[in-house]
Amino acid sequence: MELNFDFMVKYLPWYIDAAILTVKIAFFGILLSLVVGVICSVVQYYRVPIIRRIISVYIEISRNTPLLVQLFFLYFGLPKIGIVWSAEFCAIVGIAFLGGSYMSESIRSGLESVEKSQIESAASLGMSNALTMKEVIFPQALAVSVPGICANVIFLIKETSVVSGIALADLMYVTKDLIGLYYETDEALLMLVVFYLIILLPISIIASIIERRLRYAGFGN
Amino acid sequence: MEERIQLQVSGLVKRFGTETVLDGIDLCIRKGEVVVVLGPSGCGKSTLLRCMNGLESPSAGTIFLDGEEVTSDGKKITQLRQKIGMVFQSYDLFPNKNIMDNITLAPVKVQKRLKSEVEQDAERLLKRVGLWEKRKAYPRELSGGQKQRVAIIRALCMNPEVMLFDEVTAALDPEMVREVLDVMLELADQGMTMVIVTHEMQFARAIADRIIFLDNGNIVEDSKPDEFFTNPKTQRAREFLQTFAYKKRRTHTD
Numbered sequence: 001m002e003l004n005f006d007f008m009v010k011y012l013p014w015y016i017d018a019a020i021l022t023v024k025i026a027f028f029g030i031l032l033s034l035v036v037g038v039i040c041s042v043v044q045y046y047r048v049p050i051i052r053r054i055i056s057v058y059i060e061i062s063r064n065t066p067l068l069v070q071l072f073f074l075y076f077g078l079p080k081i082g083i084v085w086s087a088e089f090c091a092i093v094g095i096a097f098l099g100g101s102y103m104s105e106s107i108r109s110g111l112e113s114v115e116k117s118q119i120e121s122a123a124s125l126g127m128s129n130a131l132t133m134k135e136v137i138f139p140q141a142l143a144v145s146v147p148g149i150c151a152n153v154i155f156l157i158k159e160t161s162v163v164s165g166i167a168l169a170d171l172m173y174v175t176k177d178l179i180g181l182y183y184e185t186d187e188a189l190l191m192l193v194v195f196y197l198i199i200l201l202p203i204s205i206i207a208s209i210i211e212r213r214l215r216y217a218g219f220g221n
Numbered sequence: 222m223e224e225r226i227q228l229q230v231s232g233l234v235k236r237f238g239t240e241t242v243l244d245g246i247d248l249c250i251r252k253g254e255v256v257v258v259l260g261p262s263g264c265g266k267s268t269l270l271r272c273m274n275g276l277e278s279p280s281a282g283t284i285f286l287d288g289e290e291v292t293s294d295g296k297k298i299t300q301l302r303q304k305i306g307m308v309f310q311s312y313d314l315f316p317n318k319n320i321m322d323n324i325t326l327a328p329v330k331v332q333k334r335l336k337s338e339v340e341q342d343a344e345r346l347l348k349r350v351g352l353w354e355k356r357k358a359y360p361r362e363l364s365g366g367q368k369q370r371v372a373i374i375r376a377l378c379m380n381p382e383v384m385l386f387d388e389v390t391a392a393l394d395p396e397m398v399r400e401v402l403d404v405m406l407e408l409a410d411q412g413m414t415m416v417i418v419t420h421e422m423q424f425a426r427a428i429a430d431r432i433i434f435l436d437n438g439n440i441v442e443d444s445k446p447d448e449f450f451t452n453p454k455t456q457r458a459r460e461f462l463q464t465f466a467y468k469k470r471r472t473h474t475d
Contacts, residue, residue, distance in 0.1 A: 115313075117309060124274055125302070125327035125379060126303040126327060127299070135315070143317070
């Protein structure tokens with residue numbers, strides 16, 4: 001197999017731009033999904049009436065529909081009721097909508113793992129529920145949730161490849177574009193894989209280091 | 222001991238479902254008094270303590286601390302709990318905070334006291350129980366006995382008027398029991414009002430001003446420790462005390 005290196009060098013800037021877009025969508029989408037996840041998990045943890053039911057429905061919808069369908073809904077569906085968002089904004093909201101439920105479930109399992117006696121001992125010191133959550137429950141829960149959160153982060157970055165479906169020039173989109181234009185399939189696909197690995201490998205490595213630290217050290221080292 | 226009433230329990234009933242755990246408890250504890258609650262397991266000792274600081278809400282009856290009713294009303298109970306410290310069997314230090322932060326968290330964040338001032342209190346108390354060197358350590362690096370002494374100091378730093386101890390030595394190795402009990406004896410000498418649930422009979426006898434014997438959710442006996450241990454008034458208490466006496470049954474014949 002002969003690779004056309006001139007082609008690869010020539011279109012490298014396309015890939016760099018696309019990678020920046022992918023990272024940008026992933027970063028803001030994941031950040032937002034963490035916010036959604038924290039809010040949803042805390043509401044579920046305290047069994048807040050009504051809101052808790054609404055969140056359960058959200059979680060089921062979010063986890064049982066494909067991201068592409070969610071994006072189509074945001075990008076093509078919402079304008080029909082007068083809400084027009086840019087493709088990029090739709091992509092970020094879509095990632096957050098999908099990721100929020102996964103993050104919520106990860107964080108909730110952490111929250112549930114904190115022993116009830118910890119809450120009672122905080123209460124016996126006169127601490128309010130909010131203070132107990134902030135100082136006692138949440139930090140301990142996070143240590144348990146981190147492996148799940150890391151897995152979600154990687155999953156969500158990979159899911160961003162779907163945003164090409166709403167005409168965003170991410171890595172997937174650029175690749176399909178170049179193949180369509182020049183038939184340089186091998187080169188384009190090779191660069192696609194390499195760029196995804198450049199983004200994901202460091203994150204995977206960092207995640208496994210964090211996980212190992214949490215597993216073997218815990219608090220106090 | 223003063224005559225002022227610190228803790229007044231009247232007609233306290235606590236039910237879990239259909240089971241009645243406390244069945245009309247009347248109890249009056251004066252300031253500076255050390256009350257030890259004894260009784261077979263499942264008799265409601267811990268539940269009584271937990272009602273006293275609002276961790277369980279009574280099914281009927283009232284508890285007054287310093288003339289204020291202990292209710293489960295959110296704002297009020299957090300106020301009240303600052304006056305009534307509690308130490309648990311499982312220590313329940315916060316594993317995500319070091320020893321000093323465990324101690325200073327509530328005084329600083331709840332009572333809004335100056336951190337430096339609370340740290341001075343903590344230093345004095347930690348030095349007294351010989352754990353000053355551990356101030357930067359995390360709970361998991363401490364032994365059970367050390368953790369329990371820190372838990373006592375954590376409660377003390379809130380400057381409570383009453384301290385509740387719920388089987389604080391039950392999870393400890395025998396060697397560590399002593400170090401925790403010594404801290405409690407010292408506290409009693411300083412005039413702290415204390416309510417103690419324990420299975421350490423020798424200790425109960427040494428520390429108590431008064432023994433309350435609970436059975437089936439009722440106070441069966443309320444007497445001076447010497448009287449209770451040498452000459453219990455009721456058959457039930459006699460039986461209970463006998464379970465702690467071991468007769469030599471085996472002899473070596475080999």
